[in-house]
Amino acid sequence: MVAVSTSSPASGADREAIPDAPNPIGLDGIEFIEYATAKPQALGQVLENMGFKLVARHRSREVLLYRQGAINLIINAHAKGTPLPDKPVISAIALRVRDAATAYHRALDLGAWGVATQVEVMELNIPAVHGVGTSRIYFVDRHKVFSIYDVDFTPIPGVDQQPPATAGLHFFGVVQYIGNDRTEDWTEFYRELFGFTDLPPEQRFGILPKGRILRSPCPSASRFYIQLIEPEASVLDVEDDEGLHRIGLGSADVLATVAELSQRGVEFVESGSVHTEARGALTKTLMGSVSFEIVHNQQA
Amino acid sequence: MSPFSVNMDDFALDSGALAGSLAGRLAAAREAGFNQITLHASDLSQHAQGVAAAVAEVLGSGLRVSAFDALNDFEGLSGPLQACKLDVAKALLEMCQAVHCHQLVLNASTLPGAASDNATLVRHLRQLAMLAIPKNIRIAYRAHAGAHSIRDFGQAWDLVCMADMPNLGLCLDATQTLASPCTDNDLEMLDAEKLFLVQLADSLDLADPQARLFPGEGVRRTELATFVSTLHTLGYRGDYSLGLSNPDYQSLPAPGVADRAWRAALWLGQDVLQRSVPLPNQIRLRRVLTH
Numbered sequence: 001m002v003a004v005s006t007s008s009p010a011s012g013a014d015r016e017a018i019p020d021a022p023n024p025i026g027l028d029g030i031e032f033i034e035y036a037t038a039k040p041q042a043l044g045q046v047l048e049n050m051g052f053k054l055v056a057r058h059r060s061r062e063v064l065l066y067r068q069g070a071i072n073l074i075i076n077a078h079a080k081g082t083p084l085p086d087k088p089v090i091s092a093i094a095l096r097v098r099d100a101a102t103a104y105h106r107a108l109d110l111g112a113w114g115v116a117t118q119v120e121v122m123e124l125n126i127p128a129v130h131g132v133g134t135s136r137i138y139f140v141d142r143h144k145v146f147s148i149y150d151v152d153f154t155p156i157p158g159v160d161q162q163p164p165a166t167a168g169l170h171f172f173g174v175v176q177y178i179g180n181d182r183t184e185d186w187t188e189f190y191r192e193l194f195g196f197t198d199l200p201p202e203q204r205f206g207i208l209p210k211g212r213i214l215r216s217p218c219p220s221a222s223r224f225y226i227q228l229i230e231p232e233a234s235v236l237d238v239e240d241d242e243g244l245h246r247i248g249l250g251s252a253d254v255l256a257t258v259a260e261l262s263q264r265g266v267e268f269v270e271s272g273s274v275h276t277e278a279r280g281a282l283t284k285t286l287m288g289s290v291s292f293e294i295v296h297n298q299q300a
Numbered sequence: 301m302s303p304f305s306v307n308m309d310d311f312a313l314d315s316g317a318l319a320g321s322l323a324g325r326l327a328a329a330r331e332a333g334f335n336q337i338t339l340h341a342s343d344l345s346q347h348a349q350g351v352a353a354a355v356a357e358v359l360g361s362g363l364r365v366s367a368f369d370a371l372n373d374f375e376g377l378s379g380p381l382q383a384c385k386l387d388v389a390k391a392l393l394e395m396c397q398a399v400h401c402h403q404l405v406l407n408a409s410t411l412p413g414a415a416s417d418n419a420t421l422v423r424h425l426r427q428l429a430m431l432a433i434p435k436n437i438r439i440a441y442r443a444h445a446g447a448h449s450i451r452d453f454g455q456a457w458d459l460v461c462m463a464d465m466p467n468l469g470l471c472l473d474a475t476q477t478l479a480s481p482c483t484d485n486d487l488e489m490l491d492a493e494k495l496f497l498v499q500l501a502d503s504l505d506l507a508d509p510q511a512r513l514f515p516g517e518g519v520r521r522t523e524l525a526t527f528v529s530t531l532h533t534l535g536y537r538g539d540y541s542l543g544l545s546n547p548d549y550q551s552l553p554a555p556g557v558a559d560r561a562w563r564a565a566l567w568l569g570q571d572v573l574q575r576s577v578p579l580p581n582q583i584r585l586r587r588v589l590t591h
Contacts, residue, residue, distance in 0.1 A: 111430025113390070130434055184466035185433045192430060242436070 022217060024195045025106060026098025029222025030171045031140040031148070032065075032072035033247055036091035038084040039287070040064055040077040046286050047073060049264050051166030056153035065153050069165025071249070072149075080118075087288040090244035093131065093174060094138035095194070096222070100127050103139045107193050129193075132176055132186070133243035167257040172205070172250035172295045173225035178242050183212050186228050190214050196226065206248065206280030206295035221299065246290075250297030254278055257294055311565040312336040312366040314499075314543030315343050317514075318554040322347055322354055325554050326361040332558035334565070337363045338541040341370040344395055351395065358399045365401035366539040367440065367471075367497050368392070372407045375424040376414030376448075382424075389428055397435045403496060404432065405440045405471050408450035416449035422462045429465035440471035440496040445480070452480050460494060469496035472531075475503060475512065478523050487527075492535035500524060500568070501544045512544035514564035525572045532573055540568065 037043050044054060044064060052066035052073060061078035076091060077084060097103040104127035108114050112129035115136050126148065131137045140148055155161055178186050190196035195217040204213065211229035218224065225248070251257040258268055258281045267284040268276050275281075281294040313334045318325040322343050329337050339358065347354035358365060370392045374385050396404050406428065415421070429439050443456035450456050453472055460470055472495060477487075502518030515524050528540070542561050549557045569575045 109427070111427040111433075113431065113434065132434065179436060182436065185436075188466050189430065189433045192426075 022195055024217075025095075025103035025139075027194055027216055027218050028096040028098070028143075029216075029218050030224055031094040031096045031138070031143055032074050032092075033090060033094070033171075033174070034074040034076050034092035035088040035290075036076045036084055037088035037287075038077060038079070038086050039088070040075045042287060043075050043088050043290065046290055047075075049266050050261065050283075050292060051169065051264070053159065053163040054156060055159055055161050055163065056149055056155045058153055063153075065149055067161075068163050069169060071165065071169065071171055073247075088290050089133075090135060090174070090247070092128070092136040092138055093244070094126070094140045096143050097139045097141055100139035100141040103127075103141075104129065107139075110192055112193055131244075132178070135244050167260050168252050168299070169249045169257065169294075170251075170297075170299050171224050172248040172293075172297050173227060174247055175208075175227045175229060175245045175293065176243070177245045178228050178230055180231055182242070183228050183230060187212060187214060190226060199225075205297065206293055207274060207277060208280070208282065208293065246293055248293045248295050250299055251294050252296075252298050254281055254294050254296045257281075261294075308333065308565055308569050309335050310537070310539050311569065312338045312539055312541045313558060313561045314338040314369070314541050316340055316369075317542070317544050317546075317549060317561060318557055319550045319552065320554045323357050325558075326357060326363060328554035328558035329561075330361060330363055331555060332562040334558070334562065335364060336366040336539065337361075338367045338369055338543065339365050339399065339401070341368070341392055341395060344399070351398075355395075355398045365399045367403040367405050367541060368396040368399070368401045369405040369407075369541075370396070371404060371428075373409045373411050373414070374406055374428060375421050376409050376411065376416060377424075378415065386427075386431075389431060393432055393435050393437055396437055402436055403438045403440055405442055405497065407442050408444060408447035408456060410446050410448055412448050414448060418459065418462060421450075421459055425459060425463040425468060426465055429463065429468040432467055438467045438469060438496055439465075440469055442471035442473055442499075444473060444476050453477055454486070454489070457490060469494040471497040471499065473499045474515075474524060474527050475499075475501045475520070478520055478527065479503070479506075487530050487534065490534060492531070492537070495531070495534075495536050495538060497539055497541060498528075498531060498536065499541045499543055500528070500564075501542070502564075504546075512546055514542055514544060514561050516564050516567040517560070528568055528572050540565075 035043060040062065044066065047066045048054070051068045052071070053068060054064055055067045056065040057063070063078055064075040066073045066075065104114070107129050115128040115130060117125055117128065126138045126140060128136045128138045176186065187198050196214040197217070199213045199215055205225070211227055214226045214228065216224050255276070255278055258276050262268070269282045269284055270276065279296050283292045285291040311334065313329045313332070315325050315337055318328055326337065344351045344354040371389055374389055377385050393404060425439070425441065432439055441456050441460055443450045443453045445451055450459070453470060457470055460468055470490070500515045502513040502515050502524060503520050504513055504518055506519050542564055
């Protein structure tokens, strides 16, 4: 008798093993994103409107931890020599990795610029490398074993330390503005150091499809994206004006999320080219620089 | 400024060709007609008032810095030597960034003890290029006769291709190329997009490539014209740096030498590349507007 396979030939799993994209440092999502500003209260109000809760303060510095669901945002108002800008800037992304020290030293070997950290008593030393502009990229490990915030932060008494996410919001990615003809440079930077891969031009998310999208090598549950956007063709010289521009938040139901956030007072861009739809939405820019993009994404 | 400068924006004068203070050399280049200059690290580090003052002079000169010719003996080292050289490279990249320059020239290593296998050289070239990405700086790798192993641009080109970094390309030294006995140097194999900088100089004597003159002044006039025309045909539209090391010119006032360099640029732009010259009426109109 001839055995008949019941598995679907379309899956291909019984014919060959096709590995996922390599994940050289065991990247497993974003631990936190940090803003730097001289106006932490004003930014805090913006975040609270977006559904974030202030859950903890840094032990020794003017640093605040806001959270909703699995999204951690840090507001850093601790000036180190140079005065902080009033307009908030995204100053750091912390990546969850398999082993922070290994990831850090691997990055240095490949040509990243290490950041000299100034650790005070009872504070964690989180290794970091320089990213775009003045931003940093931190490496955080053991995030499943204990929280890095337990060491450096003091919880706000009486506040739920795990506030639920508004309408299932989660990290989707970050939009990075880059200079003219810099797409290949930054693609190589994220590919070599972290294992990102670029998506084909026809694969786009949300309502702002410009530029190139890089996909992190994380497991699907923690996957996030970096979108690289060059200046418009008519803009000649912005080569030194590069930086992280806005955060993308994923939502399984963009319209429901927008409705809920609108009730909180969040306003969304409605213009000829950009308006709320099921694929995504964009909040109006506040404080001169802060906006969030809501992107349709079913988190695994 | 010369009325012809509208056609000559891709010609830079190498600061090493001029004598005198940095401010004097910058002014001489500007007055001669150049819009850009190639700098060396010593131009900044040996300034009497320090690097910050030198940077301010460069930024205030109105000249674009097309390249920072600074890094030597980088690739092929190991252990503490490599770590030391990495620190030097970082410092030079920061100086390069300070003068708003987007191109660092890496001269192939002269060290006999440095590794020369392709895998090591490629790894170090990739590492340097990666360091330069956040600074928005390109690395132009230059082969030269004094190097330990990478003496011909064909070898440098192979390494650039193997390293395959978007901000890593080739610096082509015309004098080295024309004087090389190597027969494998075929300009046709180059991808013009990966050719980042071309250094041009003429020779006083065919047997002595170090005795240099500005392009068109020496015995390689015809060869240089062919060289530049070939690159243009290949699609090269990047910068040309005019440099030399000539004791005679080092003993002359900078303005006169810069004028000689500008005449060389005009020869290349008008006679060799046959760019259009502004019409007399346009020149007059421009003068009226600018004065």
